[in-house]
Amino acid sequence: MLEVRRVSKTFEGKRGVKEVLKDVSLRVAEGEFVSLVGPSGSGKTTLFSVIGGLEKPTSGEVHVGGRETTGETGHVAYMPQQASLLPWRTVAGNIELSLTIAGVAKKKAREDALEWLRRIGLDAYADAYPHVLSGGMQQRVSFLRALLSPQRLMLLDEPFGALDALTRGRMQKWLLSLWEQNRRSVLLVTHSIEEALYLSDRILVLSSSPAVLVEEIVVPFERPRREELWEDARFMELRGRIYRQLEKDGGEEADHG
């Protein structure tokens, strides 16, 4: 579904050339859930910009759905860290707009939005403006909007980073249950190792400045995922492995600021 081929990205700033991504290659198969973890400032946002087509890589290619899309936008469904709902559109109106921009007919977009808002229990808010929703509810709408979009690849950019721990846990469970009913290809960026282990099929570990893929971990847990996963010995072992890998890198990061 997604193939990133040897992508590098350098920025030329006042203080010389900064290499942000170096020779990054990755794949996300149809219906696969892949997570990217890495220290902050490891170029994950830049990688998303390149995959989403907002920025052209210095070298390398991006293929979505078997077609080269390097530097082209509109091929991904996107869920940013901030819910990014337009404040002047109702909840249903926000979902509808994103679907129509992606090419869905207006009537169908509206019907889908209302139908799914009902399924996730937010139908009472269909005609409300986003500011009356809590942070967690806004993120649910934001996820639903990405899930309903016709693009078959979803990019989730630290979607729960701004939520408190309790809400975050609930949201992970909720997202997983929804995704398991409606499998899409997902690439998730997260700071949380537990989140990555709980949600994904595969985890890619990035180092920082420049970002290089340092490790790939196939998550062995069967689906649907159980909640007691946290207590599984393999879970703890994998968590320790990723943690050590990131820590090795963290020391370096401090030097770079």
Add this chain to the structure above:
Amino acid sequence: MDNNANRWSRIWPPVVVLAALLGIWQAAVAFSLVEEWIVPSPAGVVQEAMKPNVWPRLMEHAGATIRLAVIGFAGGSAAGFVLAALLHLLPGVRRGVYPLLILSQSVPIVILAPLMTMLFGYGLLPKLLLVVLVCFFPVCVAMLGGLAGTDEGLRRYMRMIGSGKWTLFWKLELPGAAQSMFSGLKIAASYSVLSASIAEMLAPKLGLGGYMVLSTKGFMPERSFAAAILIIIVSLALFGLVALAEKLVIRWRPAKEEVKRDA
């Protein structure tokens, strides 16, 4: 209920202050602290305005002023809106024009009034042009600011899912600029009445501004005051209408109380 009580508690203090000031004014005249032929009393002004030979003429002049202000306001605002949109979509031109527009904010445009009269005579055209110009700048500058101030997160999201330049403009930037646009429109609304009155003073044939000048020259201070008060009322009314339109259009904004709670 709560909200209503709240509103009243906000309205009555300034009303009391205003009534007190009017009372002091009335008393000052009544006790001859000031001469009535220089400063008329509030009651005297109302009495004079209500006279059957004065009231119809006041209304006629008020009508002319309102017409001038409203047409100029509409034309100037529309021009400001269109130019702002154009400049926003043509960043190259914007770089050249925007600094000048900002500069124009500190130019008292009403000083152009005598020039307009000199160039275009005493008809409706020079007056209208002045009002149009005065309304044009604040709307244009506020709109440009609003269009440029689009939230970067929202822009990133909208571009990522494939919005082109036009979709970005119509669905994101323009609605996002509505708040700023109304700030500009409110300034323009008050300026329009101000500049219309000044234009009328220079060519005092029709309009409250002209009536005021003629009454002053004819030593009829009651009528001057009546005209001045009407100008103020018209100005406040136009401002109020724009504020009302803003309330009707921008319904998505969180109520003020909520904002406070968040902060």
